[in-house]
Amino acid sequence: MIPEEVIFPKEVNIKYTSKEFMEHIERFSVPINKVAMWTLGQNSWILKNEEGTIIAIDPYLTDYCGSKRTGVPTVKSRILPIFIEPEDLKVDIVLITHSHPDHADPYTLERLTIKDSAYFAAPFQAVPILKKAGIKDVKLVHPLEQWEWKGIKITGTFAEPTDFTDLNHMGFVLHFACGKKYYNSGDTAKTELLEHVNSFDIDWMSICINGGYHNLTHWEAAEITALINPKIAIPAHFDMMPHNIQPPTMFRKSLSMKAPNVQYYRLEYYEPSLF
Ligand SMILES: [Fe+2]
Numbered sequence: 001m002i003p004e005e006v007i008f009p010k011e012v013n014i015k016y017t018s019k020e021f022m023e024h025i026e027r028f029s030v031p032i033n034k035v036a037m038w039t040l041g042q043n044s045w046i047l048k049n050e051e052g053t054i055i056a057i058d059p060y061l062t063d064y065c066g067s068k069r070t071g072v073p074t075v076k077s078r079i080l081p082i083f084i085e086p087e088d089l090k091v092d093i094v095l096i097t098h099s100h101p102d103h104a105d106p107y108t109l110e111r112l113t114i115k116d117s118a119y120f121a122a123p124f125q126a127v128p129i130l131k132k133a134g135i136k137d138v139k140l141v142h143p144l145e146q147w148e149w150k151g152i153k154i155t156g157t158f159a160e161p162t163d164f165t166d167l168n169h170m171g172f173v174l175h176f177a178c179g180k181k182y183y184n185s186g187d188t189a190k191t192e193l194l195e196h197v198n199s200f201d202i203d204w205m206s207i208c209i210n211g212g213y214h215n216l217t218h219w220e221a222a223e224i225t226a227l228i229n230p231k232i233a234i235p236a237h238f239d240m241m242p243h244n245i246q247p248p249t250m251f252r253k254s255l256s257m258k259a260p261n262v263q264y265y266r267l268e269y270y271e272p273s274l275f
Helices: 018-027 106-111 127-132 192-200 218-228 248-258
Strands: 035-041 044-049 054-057 093-095 119-122 138-140 146-149 152-158 170-175 181-184 204-208 232-236
Touching: 106 127, 119 127, 127 138, 152 192, 170 192, 181 192, 192 218, 204 218, 218 232, 218 248, 232 248
Parallel strands: 054 093, 093 119, 119 138, 181 204, 204 232
Antiparallel strands: 035 044, 044 054, 146 152, 152 170, 170 181
16 A cells, blocks of 8 residues: 555645635734744745744746646646635735746736735846736845845845756745744755855755756755755645656655755645644
């Protein structure tokens, strides 16, 4: 009998409607000294701190990369449901790691209803995509730039470009008021420069593992995780498009060999995880 957790990909059971899921996140009470996190697939995440501030990273909430506006599925069409429709996304902060459409999705961004209320930050090549989508105020950010918003210290981190269409990839470190520190790798090719994140003393991180389009493979992701040395590592960017998926158990195995002191953790769809 194959253990349930290694079956991949597996159809996601719809638990909530889009509005219900967003309401669940808005109502969710984060315990003291904790940060809650939800996955929306690919590198799309929602985080919420105990003060109630909600952050979205790289919300990919359409099928832009697959069917564009045709609705006709292709090999790049998402295999995950759209957990939250763009109109329903109610967050305070939106961070974008780079301009590729599975991260800065023009169709998601143009449908947001929080364009004037949320705080948006993105690197150089992603900014025009947000502006074109009608988001007037976008903070331009850079690797190693540090700033603070709503009590969260945010640092841009370096990421190695995966092709020449975007030479301004980034990741982010979020340092919450409770002291916890989270690192999001964004999309990155392999480079030992990622070791610079080690100096932030990361509690938990998510890292791309799919290997496609020059992203880190699960093996390279484990090697980079060993350099960064967080307490917990979460696989990212492995579950969205059929031509570009990777069983996360491969990363779990690689991590056990390359970074045995780092705990592997995979988020369940719809479920809050506390860090
Ligand atoms: Fe990507």
